[in-house]
Amino acid sequence: MDARVNEPRVARDFDKYVDERLDEGVFRVHLDTFRDPELFELEMEYIWEKTWIFLGHDAQIPEANDFVTTQIGRQPVILQRGDDAVVRAFLNHCTHRGPRLCKTQRGNTSRHTCPYHGWMFDSQGKCLMVTDEDAGGYSDAFKSMSHDLHQIARLESHRGFYWGSLTNDVPTLAEYLGDATVFIDAWIDQSPNELEWVKGDANFTYDGNWKMVLENCLDLYHAKTLHASFGNAVLNRFKNMGEDERKAINLDDFVNATANVSYYNFENGHGALWIHNQSNQEDRPSYAMYQEMEARVGSKRAEMMLSGKVAEIFPSILFVESATFQMRMIRPISVDKTEVYAFCLAPKGEPAEARALRIRQYEDFFSTSGLATPDDTAVYRAAQEGHQARVLEWNQGYHRGIEQLQQGPDEKAKEMGFNPTLSIHGSIAMQSEAVYIGPYREWLKKMKAGQDNALAKL
Numbered sequence: 001m002d003a004r005v006n007e008p009r010v011a012r013d014f015d016k017y018v019d020e021r022l023d024e025g026v027f028r029v030h031l032d033t034f035r036d037p038e039l040f041e042l043e044m045e046y047i048w049e050k051t052w053i054f055l056g057h058d059a060q061i062p063e064a065n066d067f068v069t070t071q072i073g074r075q076p077v078i079l080q081r082g083d084d085a086v087v088r089a090f091l092n093h094c095t096h097r098g099p100r101l102c103k104t105q106r107g108n109t110s111r112h113t114c115p116y117h118g119w120m121f122d123s124q125g126k127c128l129m130v131t132d133e134d135a136g137g138y139s140d141a142f143k144s145m146s147h148d149l150h151q152i153a154r155l156e157s158h159r160g161f162y163w164g165s166l167t168n169d170v171p172t173l174a175e176y177l178g179d180a181t182v183f184i185d186a187w188i189d190q191s192p193n194e195l196e197w198v199k200g201d202a203n204f205t206y207d208g209n210w211k212m213v214l215e216n217c218l219d220l221y222h223a224k225t226l227h228a229s230f231g232n233a234v235l236n237r238f239k240n241m242g243e244d245e246r247k248a249i250n251l252d253d254f255v256n257a258t259a260n261v262s263y264y265n266f267e268n269g270h271g272a273l274w275i276h277n278q279s280n281q282e283d284r285p286s287y288a289m290y291q292e293m294e295a296r297v298g299s300k301r302a303e304m305m306l307s308g309k310v311a312e313i314f315p316s317i318l319f320v321e322s323a324t325f326q327m328r329m330i331r332p333i334s335v336d337k338t339e340v341y342a343f344c345l346a347p348k349g350e351p352a353e354a355r356a357l358r359i360r361q362y363e364d365f366f367s368t369s370g371l372a373t374p375d376d377t378a379v380y381r382a383a384q385e386g387h388q389a390r391v392l393e394w395n396q397g398y399h400r401g402i403e404q405l406q407q408g409p410d411e412k413a414k415e416m417g418f419n420p421t422l423s424i425h426g427s428i429a430m431q432s433e434a435v436y437i438g439p440y441r442e443w444l445k446k447m448k449a450g451q452d453n454a455l456a457k458l
């Protein structure tokens with residue numbers, strides 16, 4: 001049941017869900033944050049419907065009248081480039097009696113027609129026709145109403161990446177993203193012409209809480225155990241066929257002690273990891289453009305652009321380059337079910353051979369029919385099932401790397417000129433899990449602020 005219908009609302013002590021005692025080396029998250037359905041409803045209200053949520057990219061809607069459908073929390077949204085070339089975001093809701101206007105994931109149309117009574121809207125959201133209006137006996141009050149689609153309160157973009165908010169009570173998008181844009185820009189700037197959409201999706205639904213995929217993409221610790229079958233497959237290809245023509249991602253990059261890694265937390269709950277001095281960088285698709293990148297942005301910046309890295313923009317989007325580049329949009333459905341809409345962007349103008357390699361690596365590792373993503377979704381379900389051990393309150397999964405935690409930037413961040421709130425740096429064998437501190441601090445902050453605002457209105 002939706003917690004929002006419960007009146008009077010009883011205040012929760014959200015501090016009991018996040019146990020932070022860093023001076024004692026302790027950071028824990030209560031298991032109820034993964035299994036309590038009423039808490040999930042409050043997350044939707046206090047976090048997802050009160051902050052910036054990622055909606056889509058310019059490359060998905062390049063032409064006039066192109067659209068994609070998405071969500072902000074539970075609320076359906078259309079992101080569309082109008083016939084005037086302006087991008088807008090509307091609730092996917094007919095103003096008459098409420099049916100969704102768009103049921104497809106994407107498309108191109110200059111007209112949205114409601115399947116129920118035929119009301120029609122253009123690609124700018126304007127109501128073009130109230131069916132049989134003249135014979136309808138409508139009141140003057142009705143005629144004075146706007147029948148246009150409801151535009152969401154805020155829509156802003158960072159270099160073609162669009163975020164939306166249902167409320168005006170949010171900072172600017174630039175303030176919200178902060179220095180985490182250093183990582184986003186490291187993908188955008190791989191080409192002087194920025195990015196394009198590689199057609200196709202790898203969408204999936206898993207039986208687990210939305211925070212599981214948010215954690216997993218920043219987790220290097222699971223690579224050699226959960227994805228052992230992938231590592232064996234790559235090894236067997238090499239043994240049986242010689243050098244793998246597909247240049248599959250080598251898990252040694254994530255488990256060997258020759259590489260170093262930096263983990264970062266930023267304001268507003270964002271997190272990132274950056275792997276340094278990796279082997280086999282020539283096997284990455286972007287290596288084909290490395291010399292041009294280096295000449296254009298310098299060796300330090302080009303090295304970051306080519307390296308393995310992940311950026312999590314709380315709470316809704318993950319930029320992942322453990323194999324090739326993938327974006328994962330998180331769409332919570334219920335406390336124990338989550339949809340992930342995943343797609344690939346690539347540098348415009350990359351050589352055909354590099355694009356083919358990018359697609360093969362994407363299929364090999366990330367695709368729902370590949371060798372890694374199914375491992376992850378299976379273990380999310382296993383974790384959700386394990387969390388039903390309700391006599392237990394805490395896991396021990398946030399302590400790895402906590403001794404290396406430092407306030408502010410590490411040396412790599414200083415070199416690149418960005419300023420995280422927390423840093424962890426060391427051998428990749430550390431495989432830190434303390435990087436989740438920032439997202440859960442923000443979770444707690446937003447839950448408390450949301451409750452305070454809700455109670456103040458009663």
